[in-house]
Structures are given as C-alpha cells and as structure tokens.
Amino acid sequence: MSAVAAEGREAKAGSGRPSSITLLFNNRLATFGLSVLVLVVLTALLAPILPLADPNATDPASRLTPPFADGHILGTDALGRDMLSRLIWGTRVSLAVGFSASLIAAFAGSTIGLVAGYAGGRTDQALMRFIDLMMAFPYILLALAIVAILGPGLINALYAIAIVNVPFFARNIRGLTVGLARREFIDAARLSGKSSLAIIGTEVLPNVLPTIVITLSTTIGWMILETAGLSFLGLGAQPPQADLGSMLGEGRKVLFTTPFVSLVPGLMIFFIVLSINLLGDGIRDVLDPRLRSGALARPSARTDIAEDRVAGQSSARDDQVLDVKDLRTEFRIGRSIHKAVGGVDLAIAPGECLGLLGESGSGKSVTAMSLTGLVPSPPGLIAGGRIGFLGEDLLDVSDKRLRNLRGGDIAYVFQDPLATLHPLFTAGEQLIEAIRAHQDVDRAEARERALTLMRQVRIPNAEARMDAYPHKLSGGLRQRVSIAMALANDPKLIIADEPTTALDVTVQAQVLKLLDDLRKERGTAVLFITHDFGVVSEIADRVAVMYAGRIVETGPTGEVMANPAHPYTRMLVDCVPVMGEPDRRLSAIRGRPPAVDKLPKGCAFAPRCPRAEADCRRGTIPMEVKRGRIEARCIHPLAPGEALETGA
Ligand code: ADP
Ligand code: MG
Numbered sequence: 001m002s003a004v005a006a007e008g009r010e011a012k013a014g015s016g017r018p019s020s021i022t023l024l025f026n027n028r029l030a031t032f033g034l035s036v037l038v039l040v041v042l043t044a045l046l047a048p049i050l051p052l053a054d055p056n057a058t059d060p061a062s063r064l065t066p067p068f069a070d071g072h073i074l075g076t077d078a079l080g081r082d083m084l085s086r087l088i089w090g091t092r093v094s095l096a097v098g099f100s101a102s103l104i105a106a107f108a109g110s111t112i113g114l115v116a117g118y119a120g121g122r123t124d125q126a127l128m129r130f131i132d133l134m135m136a137f138p139y140i141l142l143a144l145a146i147v148a149i150l151g152p153g154l155i156n157a158l159y160a161i162a163i164v165n166v167p168f169f170a171r172n173i174r175g176l177t178v179g180l181a182r183r184e185f186i187d188a189a190r191l192s193g194k195s196s197l198a199i200i201g202t203e204v205l206p207n208v209l210p211t212i213v214i215t216l217s218t219t220i221g222w223m224i225l226e227t228a229g230l231s232f233l234g235l236g237a238q239p240p241q242a243d244l245g246s247m248l249g250e251g252r253k254v255l256f257t258t259p260f261v262s263l264v265p266g267l268m269i270f271f272i273v274l275s276i277n278l279l280g281d282g283i284r285d286v287l288d289p290r291l292r293s294g295a296l297a298r299p300s301a302r303t304d305i306a307e308d309r310v311a312g313q314s315s316a317r318d319d320q321v322l323d324v325k326d327l328r329t330e331f332r333i334g335r336s337i338h339k340a341v342g343g344v345d346l347a348i349a350p351g352e353c354l355g356l357l358g359e360s361g362s363g364k365s366v367t368a369m370s371l372t373g374l375v376p377s378p379p380g381l382i383a384g385g386r387i388g389f390l391g392e393d394l395l396d397v398s399d400k401r402l403r404n405l406r407g408g409d410i411a412y413v414f415q416d417p418l419a420t421l422h423p424l425f426t427a428g429e430q431l432i433e434a435i436r437a438h439q440d441v442d443r444a445e446a447r448e449r450a451l452t453l454m455r456q457v458r459i460p461n462a463e464a465r466m467d468a469y470p471h472k473l474s475g476g477l478r479q480r481v482s483i484a485m486a487l488a489n490d491p492k493l494i495i496a497d498e499p500t501t502a503l504d505v506t507v508q509a510q511v512l513k514l515l516d517d518l519r520k521e522r523g524t525a526v527l528f529i530t531h532d533f534g535v536v537s538e539i540a541d542r543v544a545v546m547y548a549g550r551i552v553e554t555g556p557t558g559e560v561m562a563n564p565a566h567p568y569t570r571m572l573v574d575c576v577p578v579m580g581e582p583d584r585r586l587s588a589i590r591g592r593p594p595a596v597d598k599l600p601k602g603c604a605f606a607p608r609c610p611r612a613e614a615d616c617r618r619g620t621i622p623m624e625v626k627r628g629r630i631e632a633r634c635i636h637p638l639a640p641g642e643a644l645e646t647g648a
Contacts, residue, residue: 022334023286030282036275040268044092053082055089056240064258077247077261078254087264090242095272097158097236097243098224104162105223106216109169114200114208116170117177128174131167139164143226147235154243157236161226165219172215176208210287217280221273228269244269302373302402303329305382305395321493321525322348322371323388329363329370331379338597340366342549343385345623346527348493353519353526355540355557357533357572359593363549364529368495372406390492408438411486415498417478421470427454427481428466434488453484458514476507483515487522494519497529512538533576537561545569548594548604551623555630563640565625565632568605570644603634610645611636 025031043050059080067075067083074083116127134142143160150156180186181204189203224244230236231245232252239246244265251262329341340363348354356364369375371387371394387394389410394402414420422430431450432443441449447466454462457480470478479499486494496515500508516539519526530536536543537557544554545568553566564570571589591608594600603621606612615635625632627640638644 020286024282027282027285029278033275033278033282036271037279040091040272040275041095043088044095047088047092050088052085052088055081055085055242057081064254064261067260074264075260077250083261083264086242086247087268090244090247090265091268091272093154093237093241093243094224094227094245097154097227098220101158101161101165101223101227102216102220105165106169106212108162109166110173110208110212112166112170113173114177114204117174118181118196118200118204120178120181131170134164135167140229143230144235147230152235152238154237154241157227157230160230161223165223168219169212169215172211173208176211177204180204180207214280214284214287217283218277221276221280224272225269300377302377302399303370303375303380303382304377306384309382309384309395319349320347320388321350321390322346322527324371325386325388327367327370327385327387328383329366329375330381330383332381333379336597339549339599340596341370342599344546344549344551346544346551348525348527350525351519351523352542353528353540355536355543356527356529356546357536357543358531358546360531361593362546363596364546365497367546368497368527368529371495372410373402404438407434408489409492411489411491411494413482413486413494413496413499415501417475417482418470420482421478423470426467426469427473431481431485431488434485438489453487456487456518457484475503476511479503479511480514483518487518490522491524493525493527495527498531500535501530508535515539533561533572545572548599549596550604550633552605552634553630553632555628559628559630565627565630565637566634567609567611567638567644570638574644
C-alpha cells in the first residue's frame with residue numbers, strides 16, 4: 001500500500017514535462033517580447049525615482065531642441081518640455097490605462113459569457129442580444145459616443161475602451177461555456193449537490209481560463225493602441241498630462257518641420273504593441289493543451305526517424321507481409337526519454353492473424369502507430385529498427401509512398417468508431433471518400449462499391465444506412481462501417497487496435513466473427529491488438545505478449561494459452577474467466593507496469609514476478625526460451641503445465 005503511494009509520488013515528481021515557463025523561454029520571439037516589455041514596464045514604474053526633468057515644465061526658450069542637445073537626450077517639444085521625461089511618464093499612463101481597460105473588459109466580458117453560457121435559455125438570450133447590440137455599432141464610433149456622453153478625460157477613455165471590448169470576451173467565453181455546460185463532468189458536479197455558482201467557479205472557469213488569458217494577452221496591445229487613438233483625438237489625456245496618444249497628437253502639428261516629436265511616442269507604441277503581441281503568441285502556444293506535451297512545434301505528418309537509426313542486418317523476408325525487427329519508438333519529453341517500444345520483433349504471414357496482447361500502457365498502440373509513422377512527432381521518435389512490409393522498409397520509403405500505403409495496402413480499425421468517424425458526414429459519404437482517396441473511380445461507381453462493402457460487413461438494410469450519420473448507428477454498426485472503410489482498398493494488412501473493446505459482449509462476438517470471416521475470405525493479414533486473452537483466443541493464429549514495450553512471449557495461440565513459459569503470460573491467462581467454472585478463483589496481477597521512462601535493469605516484470613531471483617535484475621534478458629513453437633524472454637520459465645505460486 002505505502003509502496004504504491006510512494007511510487008505514485010515519485011512518478012509525479014519526475015514526470016519530465018517541461019514547465020510552462022521553460023516552454024515559453026524556448027520560444028525566442030516570445031522571450032524577446034517579454035524582455036522588451038519588462039524593460040518598458042520597469043522604466044515606467046521607476047519614473048518617480050529616475051532623475052528626470054518635470055514632464056510638464058515648459059521652457060519656450062529651448063522649444064523643439066533636437067535630440068542629444070543641451071542635456072535633452074530626446075530633445076524637447078513645441079513648448080520646450082523634455083521629451084524623454086514626457087515619454088517615460090506618458091508610457092506609464094498609457095500602460096496603466098491599457099492594462100486596466102483590458103482587465104475590466106476581460107472580467108466583465110468573461111462573467112457575462114460564463115453566466116449566459118451556463119444558464120442558457122432566456123438569460124442567455126437577453127445577455128447575448130445586448131452584446132449583439134453593442135457589436136452592431138462600429139467599434140471606434142461606440143467608444144467616441146461613450147466618451148461624448150461621459151465627457152473627455154483619461155478615466156472616461158478607459159471606461160469607453162473597456163466597454164467596447166466586453167463583447168469579444170463575452171462571445172468567446174459564452175461559446176466555450178455552452179459546450180462545457182452540457183458535458184458529463186458538469187452533470188456529475190450537479191449530482192454531487194454543488195450550487196450553480198460553485199460549478200461555474202470550480203468546474204467551468206478552470207476550463208475557460210486559458211482562453212481568457214490568451215484573449216487577454218492578444219488584446220492588451222490593441223487596447224493600448226485604442227487608448228492612444230482617443231488621446232490623439234483629444235478625448236483621452238487632457239493637457240498638460242502626457243500619454244503616448246496625446247504626445248502623438250501634439251507632434252502632428254510640427255510633423256513636417258520636426259518629425260522626431262511624433263516619431264518618439266510612435267516608436268514607443270510600436271515596441272509596446274509588438275512585444276505584447278509576440279509574448280501573447282508565445283503564451284497562447286504554451287497554454288494550448290495540444291502543444292503541451294513537448295516542444296513548441298506542431299506534430300509533423302510522419303513520425304520522426306532518428307538519424308543514426310541502425311536498420312539491422314536481417315534481410316527482408318518476402319514470405320511475410322509484415323516483418324518488424326528491433327523496432328524502438330521513444331517519446332522525448334523535456335530531458336526524459338520514455339521508451340514506449342523498446343525493441344519489438346513481429347512477423348505476420350499472408351492471411352495470418354497475430355494477436356498483440358498486453359496490459360494497458362504496454363506499448364501496443366505505439367507499436368501499431370509506428371508502422372505507418374502515425375506516432376505524433378514531437379515528442380515521438382523512431383530510434384531504431386526496421387519495418388519490413390512486403391519486402392520494403394517502411395522507414396526508408398518516401399512520404400508520398402507512405403501516404404499511399406496508409407488506408408491502401410495497410411488499413412487501421414480503431415477502438416472507438418465514434419471518435420474516428422467524422423460526425424458531419426454520413427457513413428456512405430465516408431466510405432466513398434475512402435475509396436476515392438486511393439482509386440480512380442467516379443462517384444456513382446464509388447457509391448456502388450461502398451454499398452457492396454456495407455453488405456459485405458453484414459450491415460442490414462445497407463441502402464438506407466448509407467445515408468445515416470454516425471450518431472444514428474449503434475456501436476456495433478459503427479464498427480462495421482470502420483471495418484468496411486478498412487477493407488475499401490483491398491489491404492494486404494489490417495491493423496485492428498482494440499476494435500471490440502468499446503462494444504458489449506454479444507456485439508463483440510459478432511464483430512470478431514465478421515473480422516475472422518473476412519480475413520479468411522480475402523487472405524488478409526491482421527495485426528489484432530487487445531488486452532484480453534479471451535478475445536485473442538477467438539481470432540488469432542499466433543499471439544505475441546507485450547510487457548513494458550517488449551515482446552516477452554510469442555507462439556501459436558492454443559499452445560501459449562495451454563502452456564505459457566513466461567510467468568506474465570501465465571498470469572494473463574489466469575485472468576480469463578471460464579464459462580461454467582464459477583468457482584475458479586481469478587487472480588489479479590498485483591502491482592503496476594513500470595514507468596517507461598524509468599525501466600528497471602534486467603527483466604521489466606521482475607518487481608511483480610513471484611519467480612524473480614537476483615539474476616533477473618542484472619542484465620537484458622534475451623528471447624531465449626524455445627519450447628516447440630513458443631519463444632519467451634525469461635530465465636526462470638515455467639515448465640509445461642506448471643502452475644504459478646502467487647503466494648497471495
Ligand atoms: P497501449 O498498450 O495501452 O496501447 P500505448 O502504446 O498507448 O499503450 O502507450 C505506451 C506508452 O507510451 C505509455 O506509457 C504512454 O504513456 C506512452 N505514450 C503514448 N502516447 C504518447 C504521447 N503522445 N506522448 C507521450 N507518451 C506517450
Ligand atoms: Mg492502446
């Protein structure tokens with residue numbers, strides 16, 4: 001018990017994901033923006049203690065002094081006031097107004113959005129129509145009207161800018177909240193008796209906060225510009241107070257004779273807005289959950305392959321459809337390396353079905369996705385090995401060839417058909433698209449073929465189901481549609497990743513039978529991934545058992561199930577309930593698989609294995625045990641028929 005807790009804590013501490021700050025500093029432009037902004041803000045904050053001249057002290061004798069003359073670094077304006085001093089004090093005012101206006105707009109707008117989106121119905125209607133009304137007026141006109149009503153002045157300009165920006169936050173946040181308010185975790189919170197206010201605060205708000213921050217960071221620069229605009233028109237800061245906009249306005253009068261007077265505040269506005277926008281973009285990237293796991297780059301269309309990949313000497317075996325040797329796929333996250341697949345060998349003959357079996361997290365899906373380069377990079381990287389497919393090494397082929405193979409000669413069926421089928425297209429349209437992506441046929445013919453496929457996967461009433469959207473089909477039918485899509489281009493290999501896990505038992509049996517029949521009819525090779533020995537025994541000719549990224553045992557299904565050599569396989573077999581033997585005790589496997597970024601030395605299963613001895617923990621265990629057609633990676637294998645002393 002305590003060991004498990006300690007393990008959990010350790011895993012948390014060393015999770016290896018770089019912090020948001022590190023990610024932000026990895027982005028050079030954002031770092032530049034941040035540095036400029038910090039410099040500007042610091043200077044503005046320190047204005048009272050800097051040795052500056054009085055920004056409002058006029059001196060007609062030295063009016064329009066050029067920069068670097070008479071002790072005025074940036075020269076003087078038309079009234080002889082020191083430009084440097086006015087610039088720094090003016091920046092202080094502009095920043096304060098811009099930031100406050102943004103915060104007010106963000107707070108008011110987000111609150112309206114949250115309430116409208118969560119409450120829905122009439123409250124939503126009333127609030128949103130009010131917001132629409134505000135959006136119906138041209139933006140700057142509305143600000144001008146508000147200032148006209150409130151009277152010119154800096155504070156009123158601030159209110160005006162804040163008010164005209166409320167709709168952007170309200171619209172954005174409402175849209176998100178509407179989607180969230182109907183999600184199951186909100187229902188769960190309601191069922192737990194939380195008040196609406198608490199739900200908005202603790203369930204909805206944390207989910208929309210990144211969007212608020214992103215919108216905020218990208219609008220602050222804009223708001224500083226707007227404040228400057230109002231001041232430029234004489235509606236914001238009133239003389240003699242300086243802000244960047246009013247300085248621009250004063251410079252305009254002497255623009256052609258002494259341009260530096262307007263250039264100085266103009267450049268300052270430029271730098272502030274630029275730095276805030278660069279920083280805002282950086283913050284958006286860091287807060288985007290899809291980019292969180294690794295570097296700040298979007299995943300590429302194909303998994304990266306290590307430059308120094310050692311392909312291994314084994315020659316391509318033409319008698320096999322798939323011949324994988326020593327495949328190693330890693331995730332490089334921060335400084336840690338997760339060895340999700342650590343040297344996997346697989347071979348599948350034409351028409352054969354290989355069951356790839358293992359606990360959740362053992363690396364089955366990553367193995368399957370590596371085959372056609374579908375592991376997201378970064379952080380994914382194929383570090384080594386070769387993937388022989390009908391004599392070709394898939395790690396060497398061009399991107400174009402790989403695209404042709406995907407969905408063509410190699411087809412996938414995934415676990416959750418609702419997630420893989422497009423919700424906005426009918427089953428028929430998606431089948432037709434799958435066919436036309438690889439075959440040069442017109443729509444009418446593709447439709448004919450699609451219909452034939454729907455019948456082949458035994459979808460009743462296929463004609464009508466062609467025009468059904470995925471949400472109208474039951475789970476079993478959806479998975480049949482996925483299988484039809486996989487079959488669309490007569491693949492040589494079908495990779496089915498837990499295709500029946502999301503289905504109930506009777507439907508699961510039907511889908512398994514269908515897959516089995518189809519592959520026998522067509523002679524298609526199948527890589528069938530599952531965590532369930534019960535399922536694998538119904539379809540697979542051979543099994544490969546995977547643990548912590550490596551194959552630990554392989555052999556014909558019947559032999560492996562009857563007489564496994566590896567203790568892990570034995571335990572998996574013992575987990576399968578047998579119909580008609582209600583008294584048999586099912587033993588759960590104690591402990592958890594190791595974290596793949598901290599694999600133990602030696603056998604990865606040793607910490608959970610009742611037969612483990614000191615030598616199991618010393619070095620890499622080879623795939624050495626050979627018994628009949630069974631091969632296992634164990635140095636203390638079970639004898640045929642030997643039971644496991646679990647010592648429970
Ligand atoms: P399963 O056998 O359940 O299909 P997977 O192949 O999905 O397991 O995962 C194997 C390991 O790889 C797990 O430890 C998982 O955390 C890790 N992993 C999978 N995908 C990613 C990813 N995109 N980034 C980082 N780690 C990943
Ligand atoms: Mg998986």
